[in-house]
Amino acid sequence: MPPRLLANGASTDHPAPSLPFVDDAHLAADLTRCPEAARRTLIPDPEGEDLIWVVHAHPQLGRSILLYAVDEPGAAPAGQWQADAPLVTRAGGYWWDGAGWYRPPQLWDATAGAFEQHLVPAAATVTAADLLSDPAADASRGRLLRVADLADQPECGDWLDDLALWANHRSAADQHPPLERCVVTLTAPELAGDNLIGTRALAALASITASTLRAYMNRNQGAVPQPQVMIGRRAMWSRPVAQDWVEQRRRPTPDRWASPNGDGALPPGAEQIRSRLDPLFYAALYEDPARRARWALRFRGPEAVRDVAGELARLAAAELHSHLPGQDLAQVLAHAALADAGAGELPKALETVLRWLALHDPQAAENAVTAIAARAGTHLGDVSQDFLHRLRTAAGAGCDHHGGRPTAT
Structure with a gap:
């Protein structure tokens, strides 16, 4: 089960909407206000192995502090170990670079070795200052919880009041960015309610059945994008995100990757090499407990994958070299x-x-x-x-x- 986003840290500069605020004073020794470069840190919460704080600090843009529940100790939310994980993501993967908003990365450019970046037309950033201009915001009704309170705290309450209380706790002495630079979310025409599509429409675009799409989502297969919003239990996607997913599915596999289910028979010598390396690779990747841990989400970043690829390459080279006559x-x-x-x-x-x-x-x-x-x-x-x-x-x-x-x- 993927990590579940539970709350904002009280020291965050970019609060995620609708999430409660939780006291993070016990993390003070682990937080850096002004790093020299953007940095992400994962901090297990001392009150439970199933809780982890993700702290992303940027020297100019402030920091994002979020609390997640995880099923496996040491696991990390998807993307948090990637070198280019953004500081702020909202609406199912839309991300902010400090100046504009981009759609969730889905279209892979094999030539550039990176995802295509699509700027969101007419996107507008909604800041804490924008929301707190509402006279209905009342800090006296706001809630600042402890980690232990999360399990028993009802979800009801006005988040605008919580946001007002969060704003009152901020201090200029702590070098917090002004509220006008505290990003909460975005608005854009493509995210308007009448432009969103549901499961059946997304499945139809991909030429699959709705039941197949649901199976993909339940099994975490098919690289199905996160929904932009949940209405009740209904997942809804923006049409551009849906179209990007369908286009990526239809793109041919790069020529450098052999089909894993190819029917073509290998030459006898190549088949001998394959049959010899097959069990060796399996043992290296799974039977060794140290390497088996690499399958955890936290180890799926580019550096960890590069390490595993290097180990496999070394193993293959040594094995082939040992059979050289x-x-x-x-x-x-x-x-x-x-x-x-x-x-x-x-x-x-x-x-x-x-x-x-x-x-x-x-x-x-x-x-x-x-x-x-x-x-x-x-x-x-x-x-x-x-x-x-x-x-x-x-x-x-x-x-x-x-x-x-x-x-x-």
Whole structure:
């Protein structure tokens, strides 16, 4: 079950609408008011392993402090471990960069290696100052809860009163941004109620049944976007977000990814490699408890994925290298070279294979050159020095890469 957003921290600069405010004074030692660069911190709440604070601080834009309930200790809300996670997100993934609002990232640009960014037309930011201009806001009726109060506190109450109480607790001495710069949410024509669509309409756009779409959502599959609003129990999406999702589904898989369910048979040698690496990769990814933890949400950021990819690449390289028949290749190369030594020529193909062997097994390549030089001198008499020089040069190609010594013949 994904983490559930419970409350705003009382020290936040950008309160999420409709959420209660919770005292976060016990986090003071972990909060940084003016970091040198944007920074996100996840802080487990001392009152329960199932609660986690997400603190996102920006040197110019202030900070966002939110409290989540998690089913797995150490888990994080989706996107919080990404390098480019935004400071403020609202309405199911619409995000603010300090100047404008953008739609939820869905369309992947394989060439740029990043999501396309779509600015929301005619979007307007709603600030705390805008809302508190309402004379009905009464701080005396507002609530500031403790973490322990969340379970028993009824959801009823006027959030505008809570916002007024939050504003009264802010102090200029704490370097808080003014209320005019405290972002609450956004408005935009595409988010108006009559422009939203429900489950059936979204399924129809994607050419699937409504039951299939619900199954995707229940199983967290299909990269279904977050709804922009819940009306009762009905999920509603903006049409541009729905269209972006459908377009992404229809985009072809990049050519560099082989289809996991492809029907084409592999060549026998490739099939041997696949059958050998398949159980090794499974064991590396799942049977090792330390690596199994990488499947938790908190480890799905780009740096963690890059680490896992590096480990798999190293495992594959070591496994394939261990099956390299270096000495056998050296003997074949020696016989092939002797056939051409009399003419004093080293065929380009033989030189290429010798260079390849020198990169993968420098000792085998050195042994091959030594054997070629010795046999050529014994059986063929005077052998071209250029021929021997090219052999030594080719075999020496692997020394710099493996720390070996220059070939000696």
